[in-house]
Amino acid sequence: MPFILASGSPARLRLLRQAGIDPLVLVSGVDEEALEELMRDRPIPEVALALARAKAEAVEPAAPEDSLVLGCDSIFEVDGQRWGKPPTAEEALRRWQRMRGRSGTLHTGHWLIDRLSGRACGETISTIVDMGDADDDEIAGYIATGEPLEVAGGFTLDGLGAPYVAGVRGDPGNVIGVSLPAVRRLALACGRSWPAVRDSGSSAGKS
DSSP: OOEEEOOOOHHHHHHHHHTTOOOEEOOOOOOHHHHHHHTTTSOHHHHHHHHHHHHHHHHGGGSOTTOEEEEEEEEEEETTEEEOSOSSHHHHHHHHHHHTTSEEEEEEEEEEEETTTOOEEEEEEEEEEEEOOOOHHHHHHHHHTSGGGGSGGGOOSSSTTGGGEEEEESOHHHHHTOOHHHHHHHHHHTTOOHHHHHHHHHHHHHO
16 A cells, blocks of 8 residues: 655655655646635635645546555645745745744645545644744845745744744644644544554555
């Protein structure tokens, strides 16, 4: 039973590996901006889940017939606005100046497909992130590393952005990219025990 991760996120891959699963990675190529535009009036947690589902369903036809396929997508919410990856360094600076010393909510949609049974289910996990009060020089130095342009919200909890995060209220893994408790719940809903998922995913990655 191979475990397929429909995401090119190194952080998601690392978290799953730390939990004993070594997934096969299939990047979906979903046009996230187009889908977000179509859902611009929908609640942000719903949009995150729809994007996760689109990613999983996009790679499903290329996945082995006995595999589990996981799609994930994260959106950072500040003042009711959606923040994905900053498109430019200038936009990253504007966002950081707005969110420093304040709190936002990181929504990560999770969609799991069991190709063997045909079952599929999803869940969005929302975690509040308290940002540190970084000054302009610190922000500029962080943006110069290039890391903020690669991640939703323009910051990381497990990388160079960690010193600028004051605290997390909820699942920290969700902020990094995937909620492992949520993935376990989804696997159980699909009729798979977590030890079976962990063991099969690990052996698939080593083959």
